[in-house]
Amino acid sequence: xxxxxxxxxxxxxxxxxxxxxxxxxxxxxxxxxxxxxxxxxxxxxxxxxxxxxxxxxxxxxxxxxxxxxxxxxxxxxxxxxxxxxxxxxxxxxxxxxxxxxxxxxxxxxxxxxxxxxxxxxxxxxxxxxxxxxxxxxxxxxxxxxxxxxxxxxxxxxxxxxxxxxxxxxxxxxxxxxxxxxxxxxxxxxxxxxxxxxxxxxxxxxxxxxxxxxxxxxxxxxxxxxxxxxxxxxxxxxxxxxxxxxxxxxxxxxxx
Numbered sequence: 387x388x389x390x391x392x393x394x395x396x397x398x399x400x401x402x403x404x405x406x407x408x409x410x411x412x413x414x415x416x417x418x419x420x421x422x423x424x425x426x427x428x429x430x431x432x433x434x435x436x437x438x439x440x441x442x443x444x445x446x447x448x449x450x451x452x453x454x455x456x457x458x459x460x461x462x463x464x465x466x467x468x469x470x471x472x473x474x475x476x477x478x479x480x481x482x483x484x485x486x487x488x489x490x491x492x493x494x495x496x497x498x499x500x501x502x503x504x505x506x507x508x509x510x511x512x513x514x515x516x517x518x519x520x521x522x523x524x525x526x527x528x529x530x531x532x533x534x535x536x537x538x539x540x541x542x543x544x545x546x547x548x549x550x551x552x553x554x555x556x557x558x559x560x561x562x563x564x565x566x567x568x569x570x571x572x573x574x575x576x577x578x579x580x581x582x583x584x585x586x587x588x589x590x591x592x593x594x595x596x597x598x599x600x601x602x603x604x605x606x607x608x609x610x611x612x613x614x615x616x617x618x619x620x621x622x623x624x625x626x627x628x629x630x631x632x633x634x635x636x637x638x639x640x641x
Contacts, residue, residue, distance in 0.1 A: 532601075570609075
């Protein structure tokens with residue numbers, strides 16, 4: 387049959403990335419507690435397109451994904467990228483997996499288990515320079531305002547903040563390592579199930595460690611800088627302010 391995609395385009399210009407977006411599939415992710423967990427991913431895939439080709443073959447992305455083993459790992463993602471490069475005759479292949487990661491976390495005082503979810507994204511690229519991995523995580527924490535704590539006769543305002551990390555990896559690390567690093571940087575971690583004794587524990591713990599959004603971003607950046615498998619990173623913390631009509635944020639980038 388006629389291959390229109392291989393025709394010469396009317397505008398001969400190289401395209402940096404062309405592909406498909408929003409494919410859904412089951413995904414297996416390594417889990418520190420259980421070994422492996424099953425989740426669902428939204429997948430974006432792309433390649434570069436030379437100026438001599440009118441279009442790419444979209445169906446070949448889907449074929450490559452359907453033939454893939456469906457497990458996140460350095461070798462498995464590399465195999466997927468190599469397959470995409472070969473099938474699309476590309477110099478550069480790219481894939482992004484957005485998924486929810488679940489952790490069963492006991493409440494701090496009663497130890498009652500509750501499931502907490504985290505939004506994650508893993509981005510893999512394969513080109514003439516080799517393979518690269520970027521891990522993106524969003525981790526909610528609780529913060530208590532140090533200024534409010536210092537000037538108020540009773541109490542202080544507190545709120546939820548989100549720690550956004552984008553990490554370039556040079557080796558395998560558990561997702562839990564970075565989640566725990568972010569949670570330790572706030573005044574308190576966030577839980578899904580809290581009994582009265584747990585609420586007392588969380589409140590007293592948080593008020594004993596008030597932090598600005600600037601404190602949180604520095605703590606996370608310090609931990610990422612010291613991590614043996616982190617090559618570079620950006621971290622941004624956004625505080626959903628409870629008494630202001632705006633949010634506060636702070637960002638540190640270490641390329």
